[in-house]
Amino acid sequence: MSLTLADAIERYILAQLDAAGEIALQRVELARQYGCAPSQINYVLATRFTPERGFLTESRRGGGGYIRVRRAAQPELGRIVAVLRSSPDGIAQAPAHALIARCREAGLLSAREAFMLQALTRREAIGLPLPLRDMVRARCLGAALLALSDER
Amino acid sequence: MSLTLADAIERYILAQLDAAGEIALQRVELARQYGCAPSQINYVLATRFTPERGFLTESRRGGGGYIRVRRAAQPELGRIVAVLRSSPDGIAQAPAHALIARCREAGLLSAREAFMLQALTRREAIGLPLPLRDMVRARCLGAALLALSDER
DNA sequence: TATAATAAGGTCAGGGAAAGTCAGAAAGCC
DNA sequence: GGCTTTCTGACTTTCCCTGACCTTATTATA
Numbered sequence: 001m002s003l004t005l006a007d008a009i010e011r012y013i014l015a016q017l018d019a020a021g022e023i024a025l026q027r028v029e030l031a032r033q034y035g036c037a038p039s040q041i042n043y044v045l046a047t048r049f050t051p052e053r054g055f056l057t058e059s060r061r062g063g064g065g066y067i068r069v070r071r072a073a074q075p076e077l078g079r080i081v082a083v084l085r086s087s088p089d090g091i092a093q094a095p096a097h098a099l100i101a102r103c104r105e106a107g108l109l110s111a112r113e114a115f116m117l118q119a120l121t122r123r124e125a126i127g128l129p130l131p132l133r134d135m136v137r138a139r140c141l142g143a144a145l146l147a148l149s150d151e152r
Numbered sequence: 153m154s155l156t157l158a159d160a161i162e163r164y165i166l167a168q169l170d171a172a173g174e175i176a177l178q179r180v181e182l183a184r185q186y187g188c189a190p191s192q193i194n195y196v197l198a199t200r201f202t203p204e205r206g207f208l209t210e211s212r213r214g215g216g217g218y219i220r221v222r223r224a225a226q227p228e229l230g231r232i233v234a235v236l237r238s239s240p241d242g243i244a245q246a247p248a249h250a251l252i253a254r255c256r257e258a259g260l261l262s263a264r265e266a267f268m269l270q271a272l273t274r275r276e277a278i279g280l281p282l283p284l285r286d287m288v289r290a291r292c293l294g295a296a297l298l299a300l301s302d303e304r
Numbered sequence: 305t306a307t308a309a310t311a312a313g314g315t316c317a318g319g320g321a322a323a324g325t326c327a328g329a330a331a332g333c334c
Numbered sequence: 335g336g337c338t339t340t341c342t343g344a345c346t347t348t349c350c351c352t353g354a355c356c357t358t359a360t361t362a363t364a
Contacts, residue, residue, distance in 0.1 A: 305364100307363080307364080309361080312358080319350105320350085321349085322348085323349100324348090326343105328342090329342075330339100333337080333338075333339090
């Protein structure tokens with residue numbers, strides 16, 4: 001049993017998501033509802049509503065601030081991003097281009113998108129010495145794919 | 153969700169722009185309409201209708217004063233790539249995103265492509281210290297746009 | 305024709321309202 | 335007892351909005 005606060009908040013958000021497809025929540029308000037610190041909401045989002053689990057979050061601070069949560073249009077991309085992020089040495093050019101090609105074939109990328117990504121992940125485009133270059137390639141490619149998992 | 157005053161005014165101006173192509177508004181009058189301080193109008197213009205986002209504003213004080221807002225002229229790929237290549241310090245994030253936004257406006261990039269490029273030219277995506285970061289951003293962005301101008 | 309009054313818009317510091325971050329405490333789980 | 339997960343509080347950053355004061359242009363007046 002042992003339902004933690006985090007679990008409860010997760011369920012609440014999931015229920016809202018299923019009901020509405022996309023939700024905008026107020027951090028303080030939700031925290032007040034559950035009688036916890038506002039940062040607890042961040043914890044739940046950071047551990048459960050990650051890109052690799054197929055979720056996207058965006059937020060705005062200041063007056064009228066909010067946190068928006070929704071399901072990624074292409075959750076597969078989120079998992080690819082997770083792999084890219086978890087490899088500590090980055091990714092070399094050949095495997096990166098292969099990855100892009102596979103995404104293209106799977107219909108996750110358009111021809112133009114794939115073409116652009118391959119161009120900008122070339123050695124000469126990045127133009128850095130080697131330990132660094134592969135790291136930057138991985139980070140940039142990850143950021144790009146993550147953005148696309150949203151489909152706009 | 154949770155429309156702020158600034159958001160509402162932004163929408164109003166955008167609607168006027170779409171209807172008329174170019175508009176001349178009266179600061180006090182608009183402020184009165186929304187029941188806010190006149191300087192709020194400046195805030196909206198300064199944060200949302202910037203050259204970065206492809207807008208131009210000009211104004212005149214004194215009797216018969218006004219604020220005119222219009223969309224900036226459209227850029228062209230070849231020239232942009234040339235500029236990117238020739239700038240020795242690279243390009244910072246804000247102007248890069250402005251550039252991308254304007255390419256989008258001009259129909260040179262799809263919404264997805266623009267979104268992707270903005271994501272991967274963000275500071276955190278590149279993740280390098282500063283002299284280097286701007287250089288890498290310029291090279292990658294240049295390579296991506298060049299690829300597009302070649303493709304057809 | 306100077307000068308004063310009036311009618312605009314511009315600037316900036318600062319307060320308040322959110323959300324983000326992160327180290328470390330507390331609680332569970334082998 | 336060690337390891338992982340949960341949770342909090344203090345501090346930071348970002349965004350919105352206003353009010354007081356400044357600059358510029360036009361119009362009325364001496």
